[in-house]
Amino acid sequence: xxxxxxxxxxxxxxxxxxxxxxxxxxxxxxxxxxxxxxxxxxxxxxxxxxxxxxxxxxxxxxxxxxxxxxxxxxxxxxxxxxxxxxxxxxxxxxxxxxxxxxxxxxxxxxxxxxxxxxxxxxxxxxxxxxxxxxxxxxxxxxxxxxxxxxxxxxxxxxxxxxxxxxxxxxxxxxxxxxxxxxxxxxxxxxxxxxxxxxxxxxxxxxxxxxxxxxxxxxxxxxxxxxxxxxxxxxxxxxxxxxxxxxxxxxxxxxxxxxxxxxxxxxxxxxxxxxxxxxxxxxxxxxxxxxxxxxxxxxxxxxxxxxx
Amino acid sequence: xxxxxxxxxxxxxxxxxxxxxxxxxxxxxxxxxxxxxxxxxxxxxxxxxxxxxxxxxxxxxxxxxxxxxxxxxxxxxxxxxxxxxxxxxxxxxxxxxxxxxxxxxxxxxxxxxxxxxxxxxxxxxxxxxxxxxxxxxxxxxxxxxxxxxxxxxxxxxxxxx
Numbered sequence: 001x002x003x004x005x006x007x008x009x010x011x012x013x014x015x016x017x018x019x020x021x022x023x024x025x026x027x028x029x030x031x032x033x034x035x036x037x038x039x040x041x042x043x044x045x046x047x048x049x050x051x052x053x054x055x056x057x058x059x060x061x062x063x064x065x066x067x068x069x070x071x072x073x074x075x076x077x078x079x080x081x082x083x084x085x086x087x088x089x090x091x092x093x094x095x096x097x098x099x100x101x102x103x104x105x106x107x108x109x110x111x112x113x114x115x116x117x118x119x120x121x122x123x124x125x126x127x128x129x130x131x132x133x134x135x136x137x138x139x140x141x142x143x144x145x146x147x148x149x150x151x152x153x154x155x156x157x158x159x160x161x162x163x164x165x166x167x168x169x170x171x172x173x174x175x176x177x178x179x180x181x182x183x184x185x186x187x188x189x190x191x192x193x194x195x196x197x198x199x200x201x202x203x204x205x206x207x208x209x210x211x212x213x214x215x216x217x218x219x220x221x222x223x224x225x226x227x228x229x230x231x232x233x234x235x236x237x238x239x240x241x242x243x244x245x246x247x248x249x250x251x252x253x254x255x256x257x258x259x260x261x262x263x264x265x266x267x268x269x270x271x272x273x274x275x276x277x278x279x280x281x282x283x284x285x286x287x288x289x290x291x292x293x294x295x296x297x298x299x300x301x302x303x304x305x306x307x
Numbered sequence: 308x309x310x311x312x313x314x315x316x317x318x319x320x321x322x323x324x325x326x327x328x329x330x331x332x333x334x335x336x337x338x339x340x341x342x343x344x345x346x347x348x349x350x351x352x353x354x355x356x357x358x359x360x361x362x363x364x365x366x367x368x369x370x371x372x373x374x375x376x377x378x379x380x381x382x383x384x385x386x387x388x389x390x391x392x393x394x395x396x397x398x399x400x401x402x403x404x405x406x407x408x409x410x411x412x413x414x415x416x417x418x419x420x421x422x423x424x425x426x427x428x429x430x431x432x433x434x435x436x437x438x439x440x441x442x443x444x445x446x447x448x449x450x451x452x453x454x455x456x457x458x459x460x461x462x463x464x465x466x467x468x
Contacts, residue, residue: 006366006388013381018431023380030374037375041331116330116376118338119428151377158377 028129031153038113038124038156105258106140107131111251112156121147121161121188121248127256128155136216140255144222144245145169145210149256161248162223163188171223172211173202179211182224182242188249191224193240198231200238208242218259314467318352318360321458322368325349330375340442342450343417345372345383346390350413350451351458353394354401356468365391382427386420393419406452414448 017023113124127133129152137149139159147167151158160167163184171182171193178200182191196202206226212219224242231238325348333341345368352360369384376383393416394401401409421444461467 002362003388003392006362007385010366010369010381010385010388013384014379014427017380027374027380033371034375037327038330041327045332113330114332116338116341117378118341122377 027151028153031128031151031156034124034153035112035126035156042113106255107133107258109139109254109256111254115158119165119186121164121167121184121186122150123147123159123161124156125159125254125256126156128153128157130154132258133157133256138217138221138257138259140221140257141246141251141253143247144224145217146246146248146251146254148216159254161188162191162244162246163248168194169217169223170211170213171208173226174207174209174222176201178202179213180208180240182208189243190227191242191244193226193242194237196238196240198238202226202238202240203229207245218257313359314465315359317461317465317467318356318364321348321352321461322364326368326371326375329372339439340446343420343443343447345369345387346417346420347447347450347454348458349387349391350394350416351455353391354398355459355462357395357398359468360391361395362388362391379427379431382424385427386424389423390416390420406455409455410448410451413451414444417444417447420444 013023017027107127109125109127111123112126115122115124125139133149133152135149135152139146139148145162147159147161147164149157150160161184162169162182163186165184165186168181168183170179172179180193180196180202183194185192193202193208204226207222208224208226210217210219210221210223222245224244226240226242228241229238230240322345325344328344329341349360349365349368353365365387366384369382369387370380372383372387373380397412397416401412404412418441421440425440
């Protein structure tokens with residue numbers, strides 16, 4: 001009898017949780033207990049890591065220092081180039097009259113737990129609602145996109161990784177802009193591109209970047225590297241496999257990206273308006289004695305000029 | 308009498324430890340066969356003090372596990388309630404069995420629970436590809452004698468009833 005009651009109760013809870021948002025606030029509050037439990041759960045790992053750190057020799061530290069210095073030098077060289085390129089990019093975009101590429105805001109976060117179920121690829125991070133994390137927010141590591149936030153709790157949140165079987169992300173081949181959808185396979189080292197035509201121009205070694213078409217991930221971040229392309233005449237589409245560029249199962253520190261909440265259209269109109277205001281100002285400064293110069297255009301289209 | 312006789316907090320303490328164990332990090336190769344700590348600990352207490360620990364306890368602990376694991380609320384609760392029901396039904400016989408026979412029976416019980424888990428996971432979209440879902444049941448059944456001995460020691464020393 002009691003079994004029946006509890007079974008029905010559990011089933012009802014599951015359905016409500018899956019279909020409606022009614023229980024989400026409750027879940028979020030219950031999530032408060034998650035962080036301390038995972039903290040204690042990871043204690044052995046933490047102790048082991050700090051112990052190995054204490055015992056690492058001076059030589060090892062020196063070698064690591066050397067390596068990091070070399071890496072930094074290389075990064076700086078690339079950064080120098082990047083400044084010039086960014087400048088050029090902004091100028092070109094101005095010429096094209098499109099919205100300027102703004103740097104996204106980021107927030108550093110640390111991994112605190114891994115989902116105990118080995119068949120789902122989810123992790124727990126140490127930033128939550130109190131830090132402004134929102135549902136669907138993209139997460140990056142140093143090498144590329146990692147996934148998105150699927151559950152927000154007060155001080156922690158859960159991130160679904162790109163390689164989970166339930167996850168897909170719209171991507172583009174960096175070389176030629178070919179669009180595709182990369183789906184997770186449940187293998188942390190592999191993504192698969194869905195419905196790529198056999199004749200599509202895609203080959204081994206191509207870099208896939210996020211296309212931003214799903215309106216969830218920002219455009220232009222590296223996602224994966226194509227590792228094999230199989231043309232099987234028995235299959236309707238080519239089989240394309242890719243390796244995620246982010247180290248999904250090794251990264252400890254990650255970045256949460258805060259993208260612009262406005263739609264591309266809003267962004268475009270707002271930047272266009274700002275540009276027009278700037279133009280008008282420059283015009284007025286250049287010709288203070290001839291305010292009638294732009295006037296002939298005004299009667300033709302008065303409502304737009306008023307804007 | 309209430310102050311002396313029922314050291315019920317021991318039960319809750321061990322169940323909390325089981326919750327911790329169920330989310331603690333493990334080496335990659337062991338993750339596939341992660342023992343069902345909660346089910347193991349709960350089974351012991353159901354067998355030992357069936358008048359104290361029953362389906363209600365199982366359900367509440369299951370809900371906590373759901374929150375910790377981020378699964379649908381009610382999924383682990385349902386499975387733990389099922390396990391408790393089966394163990395409660397069998398407990399008169401189970402208590403008479405020698406250890407290896409208990410392990411065998413528990414293998415079947417945990418296997419059934421894992422099967423239900425698999426169905427529920429499939430309903431929500433993620434499906435493990437192979438037969439590996441029975442591995443945790445096997446590992447748990449092998450661990451049963453040790454868990455049982457350990458908890459019995461605690462049980463007798465602290466006089467839970």
